[in-house]
Amino acid sequence: MKRFGTALILAGGQSRRMGYDKQKIVLNGQPLMYRNLEAISETFDQILLSCNRPIMDYNRFHNLSIVADDVAGIGPMAGIMTGLRRSTSDYVYILACDAVYDRRAVDVYVSAIEQMIQTGVTPLMAVAEKSEDYYEPFNGFYHVDLLGDMIRLIGQCEYAMQPLIRNCQPKCVLKRETVDALGLGKLYLNFNTRCELKAYKG
Numbered sequence: 001m002k003r004f005g006t007a008l009i010l011a012g013g014q015s016r017r018m019g020y021d022k023q024k025i026v027l028n029g030q031p032l033m034y035r036n037l038e039a040i041s042e043t044f045d046q047i048l049l050s051c052n053r054p055i056m057d058y059n060r061f062h063n064l065s066i067v068a069d070d071v072a073g074i075g076p077m078a079g080i081m082t083g084l085r086r087s088t089s090d091y092v093y094i095l096a097c098d099a100v101y102d103r104r105a106v107d108v109y110v111s112a113i114e115q116m117i118q119t120g121v122t123p124l125m126a127v128a129e130k131s132e133d134y135y136e137p138f139n140g141f142y143h144v145d146l147l148g149d150m151i152r153l154i155g156q157c158e159y160a161m162q163p164l165i166r167n168c169q170p171k172c173v174l175k176r177e178t179v180d181a182l183g184l185g186k187l188y189l190n191f192n193t194r195c196e197l198k199a200y201k202g
Contacts, residue, residue, distance in 0.1 A: 003090045004110055007044040008083035009036065010076050010138060011051040011097035012069055017193045022098045023056050025191060027201070036101040037061050043106060046088050050079035074159045080142060081150040089144075091126075096138035102186040109141050112172045126172035127165055128179050128187045135173070137161040139187050 011023050011033070018025075025032040033056055040047055047064045054066050067086055069078040076096075083092050091113070095101060109126045116123050127140040146168070153164060165171070179187055191197040 005089035006046040006087040007040045007093040008048045009095050009097055010079045012079050039101045048083045077159050084144045084147045091141045091143055093141050096190050099190040100186050105184045105187050121170050123170050123172040124168050128174040129176045135165045
């Protein structure tokens, strides 16, 4: 199995705060979904779109598969679990559909994971620290071996991502000061409301 070959875009949310489906977000005159997919296609062989209601035309992305959550209505953990089940790689790169893809961040993550593996430790995820004891859950890498933990948590009706990340060991964490020093602030960027999108556009 390839180590890094699969990307998963999460697009199964209700988009209540945005007021319209986030698949329709437009940035610089282009749908953000298309922009991200075109860039991700240059890096990953397998692209999964976690989406229960695709509303865009994705036919031009030949390595894209649309997958519905195996467990409906419980949030992004179900989408990630479904993606891990269908992955053809050890690690799955996770990106929210309202986030902006940054290839530089992917390269930093991959390098950090490889460095840990070279020491004999295989991290189960690679995420960025956003603040003390809080991590960015939807722009990072998850190992397929996390499947068992996710299935257990979902079985216990525990769907929150932060406890999963905090309790995950071993993991690779990009500290906030590292992210800032490398100019990788897009790791934290996502658009939850029209006001946030408007502010970013300027």
